[in-house]
Amino acid sequence: MGLGRPQVSSDTEKIELQKKARGQRPEYFADPAIDKVLSITMALAGETAVMRDRLDTIERLLASGRPVSKESVDAYQPNENVRAERDAWRDEFLDVVFRIVHQEREELAKRAAEARPYQEAIDLVEKS
Numbered sequence: 001m002g003l004g005r006p007q008v009s010s011d012t013e014k015i016e017l018q019k020k021a022r023g024q025r026p027e028y029f030a031d032p033a034i035d036k037v038l039s040i041t042m043a044l045a046g047e048t049a050v051m052r053d054r055l056d057t058i059e060r061l062l063a064s065g066r067p068v069s070k071e072s073v074d075a076y077q078p079n080e081n082v083r084a085e086r087d088a089w090r091d092e093f094l095d096v097v098f099r100i101v102h103q104e105r106e107e108l109a110k111r112a113a114e115a116r117p118y119q120e121a122i123d124l125v126e127k128s
Contacts, residue, residue, distance in 0.1 A: 045097050049090055056086065 029035050057076045061068045078086065095102070116124070 041097065045094070049093065052089065052093075053086055056082075 025035070025039070027035055028038065054073055057073050057078070058068055060082070061072055061076065066072060
């Protein structure tokens with residue numbers, strides 16, 4: 001099952017969504033609440049990207065004069081140019097989603113560059 005694409009049983013047309021992630025939930029932060037918020041944010045970002053691709057497909061079908069239906073949207077095969085445009089949008093979108101993380105990482109890198117090298121700090125302590 002792909003992200004945003006629920007499995008559909010052809011016999012009953014019942015949509016079956018995956019109810020639970022497989023495996024143990026990864027822990028990135030000391031506070032489990034932060035991991036939960038990150039997980040929710042990433043799930044929403046993934047679904048937003050899928051909806052954006054589907055909307056783009058609908059717009060392209062309409063612009064070409066082709067009929068729009070669930071089947072035509074599902075059957076649409078983007079060419080290389082469309083894939084490149086979608087990839088560029090997704091990269092920009094994720095940059096916005098992760099902007100605060102990138103800013104914090106840049107600040108840490110700046111501080112690390114300004115900090116004394118480890119051996120210099122050891123030498124300074126040993127001389128005192």
